[in-house]
Amino acid sequence: MKKELKIKVNGQPYDLFVKPNTLLSEVLRDDLGLTGTKRGCNSSSCGACTVMLNGMSVKSCSVLAIQANGSELVTVEGLAKGNKLSPLQNAFLDHGSYQCGFCTPGMLMSSKALLTENPKPTKEEMKEGIDGNICRCTGYNSIIRAITAVVKGEYKEAK
Amino acid sequence: MTTKFSVLGQRVHNIDGTEKVTGSAKYTFDVVLPNMLYGKILRSPHPHAKILKIDTRQAKKLIGVKAVVTGKDTLGHKQGIWRRFPELCDEEILCREKVRYIGDAVAAVAAIDEDTAEEALDLIDVEYDLLPAVFDPMEAIKEDAPQVHDGVELNINITRHIEWGDVDEAFKKCDHIREDQFKCSSQAHVCMETHDAVASFGHNGKLTVWTSTQSSYYIQRLLADMTDIRESDIRVINRHTGGGFGSKFELDSAQFCAAILSQKLCQPVKIVLSREEEFTATKRRTPMYYALKLGAKKDGTLLAKEARVITEGGAYTSMGATALYLTGFFSSFPYKYPNYRYDGYRVYTNTAPTSAMRGFGAPQSTFVGESQLDMMAEDLGIDPIEIRRKNGMTPNYEVPGQAFIQSCGLHQCLDKIDEHIKERGKLPPNHGIGVASYGFMSGGIFNWFNTPYAFSAAVVRINVDGKVDVYTGACDIGQGSNTTLAMICAEELGIKLEDVRVFSGDTGICPPDLGAWGSRQTLMSGNAVKRAAEDCKNQIMEFAAAKMGVNIVYDLDIKDSWIHIVARPERGVSYYDIVKEAIRGKDGVAIMGRGHYTPHRKGMISPAYSFGVQAVEVAVDIETGRYKLVYVTTAHESGTVINPVGIEGQLEGAIMMAGGYGYCEDQPMDDGKILNPSIADYKLIRSLDMPETKILEIDTYEPEGPFGAKEAGEGLTNPTAGAIGNAIYKAVGVRINDLPITPEKVFKALREKEKKKAK
Amino acid sequence: MIKDFEHFAPKTLKEALALLDKYQDDCKVICGGQSLLILMRQGLVAPPYMIDIKGISELSYIKDEKDGLKIGATTTHRAIEKSPVIKKKYPVLAKMETRLASIQTRNWGTIGGNVCHGDPAGDPLPVLIALGATLTMAGSKGKRSMPAEDFCLDYFETALEPVELLTEIALPIVPPNSGTAYTKFNVIESDLATVGVAVSVTLGAGDSCQDIRIVLGASAPTPMRPKKAEAVLKGKKITDALLAQAGETAATEADPISDIYASEEYRRELIKVLVPRLTREAMANAKKA
Numbered sequence A: 001m002k003k004e005l006k007i008k009v010n011g012q013p014y015d016l017f018v019k020p021n022t023l024l025s026e027v028l029r030d031d032l033g034l035t036g037t038k039r040g041c042n043s044s045s046c047g048a049c050t051v052m053l054n055g056m057s058v059k060s061c062s063v064l065a066i067q068a069n070g071s072e073l074v075t076v077e078g079l080a081k082g083n084k085l086s087p088l089q090n091a092f093l094d095h096g097s098y099q100c101g102f103c104t105p106g107m108l109m110s111s112k113a114l115l116t117e118n119p120k121p122t123k124e125e126m127k128e129g130i131d132g133n134i135c136r137c138t139g140y141n142s143i144i145r146a147i148t149a150v151v152k153g154e155y156k157e158a159k
Numbered sequence B: 001m002t003t004k005f006s007v008l009g010q011r012v013h014n015i016d017g018t019e020k021v022t023g024s025a026k027y028t029f030d031v032v033l034p035n036m037l038y039g040k041i042l043r044s045p046h047p048h049a050k051i052l053k054i055d056t057r058q059a060k061k062l063i064g065v066k067a068v069v070t071g072k073d074t075l076g077h078k079q080g081i082w083r084r085f086p087e088l089c090d091e092e093i094l095c096r097e098k099v100r101y102i103g104d105a106v107a108a109v110a111a112i113d114e115d116t117a118e119e120a121l122d123l124i125d126v127e128y129d130l131l132p133a134v135f136d137p138m139e140a141i142k143e144d145a146p147q148v149h150d151g152v153e154l155n156i157n158i159t160r161h162i163e164w165g166d167v168d169e170a171f172k173k174c175d176h177i178r179e180d181q182f183k184c185s186s187q188a189h190v191c192m193e194t195h196d197a198v199a200s201f202g203h204n205g206k207l208t209v210w211t212s213t214q215s216s217y218y219i220q221r222l223l224a225d226m227t228d229i230r231e232s233d234i235r236v237i238n239r240h241t242g243g244g245f246g247s248k249f250e251l252d253s254a255q256f257c258a259a260i261l262s263q264k265l266c267q268p269v270k271i272v273l274s275r276e277e278e279f280t281a282t283k284r285r286t287p288m289y290y291a292l293k294l295g296a297k298k299d300g301t302l303l304a305k306e307a308r309v310i311t312e313g314g315a316y317t318s319m320g321a322t323a324l325y326l327t328g329f330f331s332s333f334p335y336k337y338p339n340y341r342y343d344g345y346r347v348y349t350n351t352a353p354t355s356a357m358r359g360f361g362a363p364q365s366t367f368v369g370e371s372q373l374d375m376m377a378e379d380l381g382i383d384p385i386e387i388r389r390k391n392g393m394t395p396n397y398e399v400p401g402q403a404f405i406q407s408c409g410l411h412q413c414l415d416k417i418d419e420h421i422k423e424r425g426k427l428p429p430n431h432g433i434g435v436a437s438y439g440f441m442s443g444g445i446f447n448w449f450n451t452p453y454a455f456s457a458a459v460v461r462i463n464v465d466g467k468v469d470v471y472t473g474a475c476d477i478g479q480g481s482n483t484t485l486a487m488i489c490a491e492e493l494g495i496k497l498e499d500v501r502v503f504s505g506d507t508g509i510c511p512p513d514l515g516a517w518g519s520r521q522t523l524m525s526g527n528a529v530k531r532a533a534e535d536c537k538n539q540i541m542e543f544a545a546a547k548m549g550v551n552i553v554y555d556l557d558i559k560d561s562w563i564h565i566v567a568r569p570e571r572g573v574s575y576y577d578i579v580k581e582a583i584r585g586k587d588g589v590a591i592m593g594r595g596h597y598t599p600h601r602k603g604m605i606s607p608a609y610s611f612g613v614q615a616v617e618v619a620v621d622i623e624t625g626r627y628k629l630v631y632v633t634t635a636h637e638s639g640t641v642i643n644p645v646g647i648e649g650q651l652e653g654a655i656m657m658a659g660g661y662g663y664c665e666d667q668p669m670d671d672g673k674i675l676n677p678s679i680a681d682y683k684l685i686r687s688l689d690m691p692e693t694k695i696l697e698i699d700t701y702e703p704e705g706p707f708g709a710k711e712a713g714e715g716l717t718n719p720t721a722g723a724i725g726n727a728i729y730k731a732v733g734v735r736i737n738d739l740p741i742t743p744e745k746v747f748k749a750l751r752e753k754e755k756k757k758a759k
Numbered sequence C: 001m002i003k004d005f006e007h008f009a010p011k012t013l014k015e016a017l018a019l020l021d022k023y024q025d026d027c028k029v030i031c032g033g034q035s036l037l038i039l040m041r042q043g044l045v046a047p048p049y050m051i052d053i054k055g056i057s058e059l060s061y062i063k064d065e066k067d068g069l070k071i072g073a074t075t076t077h078r079a080i081e082k083s084p085v086i087k088k089k090y091p092v093l094a095k096m097e098t099r100l101a102s103i104q105t106r107n108w109g110t111i112g113g114n115v116c117h118g119d120p121a122g123d124p125l126p127v128l129i130a131l132g133a134t135l136t137m138a139g140s141k142g143k144r145s146m147p148a149e150d151f152c153l154d155y156f157e158t159a160l161e162p163v164e165l166l167t168e169i170a171l172p173i174v175p176p177n178s179g180t181a182y183t184k185f186n187v188i189e190s191d192l193a194t195v196g197v198a199v200s201v202t203l204g205a206g207d208s209c210q211d212i213r214i215v216l217g218a219s220a221p222t223p224m225r226p227k228k229a230e231a232v233l234k235g236k237k238i239t240d241a242l243l244a245q246a247g248e249t250a251a252t253e254a255d256p257i258s259d260i261y262a263s264e265e266y267r268r269e270l271i272k273v274l275v276p277r278l279t280r281e282a283m284a285n286a287k288k289a
Helices: A024-031 A087-095 A104-117 A123-129 A141-151 B017-022 B057-061 B114-122 B167-173 B216-227 B253-265 B275-280 B320-330 B362-380 B384-391 B410-424 B481-493 B521-548 B575-585 B644-663 B720-732 B743-758 C013-026 C036-041 C077-082 C084-089 C091-097 C103-108 C111-117 C124-130 C227-233 C240-253 C264-288
Strands: A003-009 A012-018 A050-053 A056-059 A072-074 B037-043 B049-055 B065-070 B105-111 B125-130 B156-164 B176-184 B196-201 B207-211 B234-237 B269-272 B288-296 B302-314 B339-348 B397-399 B403-405 B431-441 B456-462 B468-472 B500-504 B556-559 B562-565 B568-574 B591-597 B609-620 B627-637 B692-697 C006-008 C027-030 C049-052 C062-065 C068-072 C134-139 C142-147 C152-154 C165-172 C178-185 C195-203 C209-217
Touching: A003 A024, A012 A024, A024 A050, A050 A104, A050 C103, A056 A104, A056 C103, A087 A104, A087 A141, A087 B017, A104 A123, A104 A141, A104 B017, A104 C103, A123 A141, A141 B644, B037 B114, B037 B253, B037 B275, B049 B105, B057 B065, B065 B114, B065 B253, B105 B114, B105 B253, B156 B320, B167 B288, B167 B302, B167 B339, B176 B362, B196 B253, B207 B216, B207 B253, B216 B234, B216 B253, B253 B269, B288 B362, B302 B320, B302 B362, B302 B384, B320 B339, B320 B362, B320 B431, B362 B384, B362 B431, B362 B644, B362 B720, B384 B410, B384 B431, B410 B431, B410 B609, B410 B627, B410 B692, B431 B720, B456 B481, B456 B521, B468 B481, B468 B521, B481 B500, B481 B521, B521 B556, B521 B562, B521 B568, B521 B575, B521 B591, B562 B575, B568 B575, B575 B591, B609 B720, B627 B644, B627 B720, B644 B692, B644 B720, B720 B743, B743 C264, C013 C027, C013 C049, C013 C134, C013 C165, C027 C036, C062 C084, C068 C084, C077 C084, C077 C091, C077 C103, C077 C111, C084 C091, C091 C124, C091 C178, C111 C124, C111 C165, C124 C178, C124 C195, C124 C209, C178 C264, C195 C264, C209 C227, C209 C240, C209 C264, C227 C240, C240 C264
Parallel strands: A003 A072, B037 B269, B207 B234, B302 B339, B468 B500, B627 B692, C006 C049, C027 C049
Antiparallel strands: A003 A012, A050 A056, A050 A072, B037 B105, B049 B125, B065 B105, B156 B339, B176 B288, B196 B207, B196 B269, B288 B302, B397 B403, B431 B609, B456 B468, B456 B591, B556 B562, B562 B568, B609 B627, C062 C068, C068 C165, C134 C142, C134 C165, C178 C195, C195 C209
């Protein structure tokens, strides 16, 4: 039986009805068309589906959508402000912190969650921050360089 | 870094970067079409069995199921990428009579959603007659072994022989000979986007397929082979691809089953393989058993080498035949062996087919060769760098009867790594630095695919506002080829990178290109794009010369969108103005240039080779055998550097993948069943495990490459496993000859060593 | 594919227990679901009813009380990892959490869910057992408590009855001169344990071992205390020879399996190395305390 699901995604409130076995990633992708959130393993291992839920990172393939009822979500589509990219997005561009790009939305969301919680992480904390996300292309170090640049204040948040 | 270029060598954003960092990049996984159905594939749970009966009646009755197909619904053609050799086209994809590995496809369902399709799979009843199976190539090659394919003697799928010089005679002259055996494990590609396809067959008889692929052209042609739809009635579109690494240039079950189902229903069908299917039912790196014999003079001069290889082929030929050849060729790399012999046997087994993976046989040959070379150096009391210097390839070297190497910076790489190791100074206890040298090709010269087309072709169109569109069949699978090709085009035309757009990987609008494999696109597709741009440039120059009224002895060029006299750069006209006038002058036709490239007179392997040397530092916990990759430094030469950010990414990414190959990635099996078909169980290097990395760039120039460029993709995967093995030996004095070098193996070897010492 | 189920989201413990009574074996409790959803997707668990306790706020707490620390069962791993009081008084628990799966999993997954999953390779139980934790379970008929070490019965099987919920984990006050340490051996940093070892030591006069608890993870069907190994050290002045003996003894007491990650022999060898190593670390922590 479908149940009501009220969530706010990237600031936009939604009132949906979903089957209880629906995963949060499925609602985001299939119901809301937010296909930036990827599915790499569907078993909580790869992190490509990472989104922010009430300010913290979660793997949206491993959260029942109804458990997110009443929460505020941010997906990769919510990082930019209008036509201005966020500091992390700009840093990822400058440092080539993506290749095929399939893990990139999840990487960005893990990085964003890290900096939200801890604006001045050490290098070890940055590595921990993205350890739940697999990237088969970059070898991670360019992602660490991008986060480092943001931490150093090289990129300003768009107003 | 040289400054003679305006665009090349600049640190630029990938031209599709903003799409990727905003989540708007559309992958096949994201494609949704009106009236689209979802497909799922039923796979054999048995390694070897006859299909007696497939009953699909119950599945078809399930509400929401639109079609169920089996091998009987296909034309029964066997496909293979070695199209010139029909006996090597051995894979039906949807099996008709027999399954040959756990994961072989037997039926496919299209339904209104994924869950319904999956439910329907459970309702398909397949009656199998189990056959004896064989899993180990060493067993499969025996007289009485079960036959994987009827009529294939000793299950030998293909053999390869390479030889030059007089090997037997040379061994007699050696002061020292080593014979060693090695085993190279399998490896999964683990693309983040699993294999997927959306196939849409219309009532007009035309098929469009969106798919995650390394070669749209191959998929188009292979689908035509399998469906008898005319090649040009099939359009294959590859926009963004979530990784390939060698796994995505053969026709796969998602593509074929989606096409067959769509053909039956005239509705779009989407199939996305699950991660488990990705691990068990797509191809993988070829496991190899290696026997090496190496002979040298006292002074370290290598006189002869003999390599014998048996590879685990799995159930089908796939690209394994090429891996067999290349591992043999690269077993001689990057050294000047005056006498060399290679014999390779690829053996069918009832396991998942083995095929191409980044490095294509060379990571295996480099692991075994570089391990043995260090052993030889130790036997002779020679420094590992020295023995490599003594025998390493040099520019303008001919590999007898095989290949001609023009540019080669191996010796500069050795010098840099030597310096680096000295800089690292005295290491802490149980740390060790191991080195490995390597080389790789810039695209293959082989045409087993039997294409009548040029290997690469491109069309460049200049629009009235001066903006340029590049059309290329090359596939950007994340390695950044669209950016590289755009940079080549911009450099050739003397315009800004922002003025170039790239349309790639769409057979409906792009000229054919063999695609992204064998590290071929920078050189081959790059040459095609450069020539197409040059064609445009010549047309513009005609107008410019006329407009400027220059003396015909003067040379014109374009730089920073300024067409000028080379000797008098201030005398010129705007590129944008000339383009407008040129188009008007051509009766309104946009300026179009064509370019193509097929290697000729470049030997049998590749038009150019890249080289490098890598040093890996490990820290070993001698009580447990656990070790960490501390530091990886690579001196790499790839000719002119087109996209430095791209090369850094290729290098660091290769270390993650090749480090994993050396350290932890493996696919253990039990009676043909892969035991770790999930990312939780298949161990991958994550950020906390990733070593520090450093690149030492070496300047070389490759005459055959666009602006002097060559390969910088797969070769970087070659050295790491060997360097890890050598580093472990340096650190704690144990040598592991079979991959991956797990802590448990190191632990056991340390215990053995202690025992020997105690005696 | 996750099979359809009916979902209940009780807001109080009482409501949850009433639902458990009603559906008994037909229902499954979900909290963070980080392990459960994987099993459900594989079709290994397919309950018609799910009792979702993630929203029961009365079970999510970290309380520093006179007789020790109380952790509510639905407290997330991340809350434990970040808790100032845990970092101060039970640093081993916070440190263990930093290598439990990934941040995303720790943000949503809960300590209670992890413990109830009963995975012998899980990280929290060895540490909780070493710290002498008590688990409290509630059913509609009342509460009961048991030492954490008695909770697991077999692979993925616990003492929890189908009509019960784990509600609280209580940690006693750490005695003076005590220290605890935990490590897991694995090939990838944040991976599950190939072997996990937790050791808690209380030092007596002249640095003798007054009390010790050794707990092995991924070494038997349940987390286990090698009591003979403990006996080797208890009441003695610890020497390298005794530590080695304790390691050997623990390795004999353990009952590890061979799997794709490690052979049985290698797991025993790791225990031999890690028991002395962690005991030393625990002793060093005790001296710092």
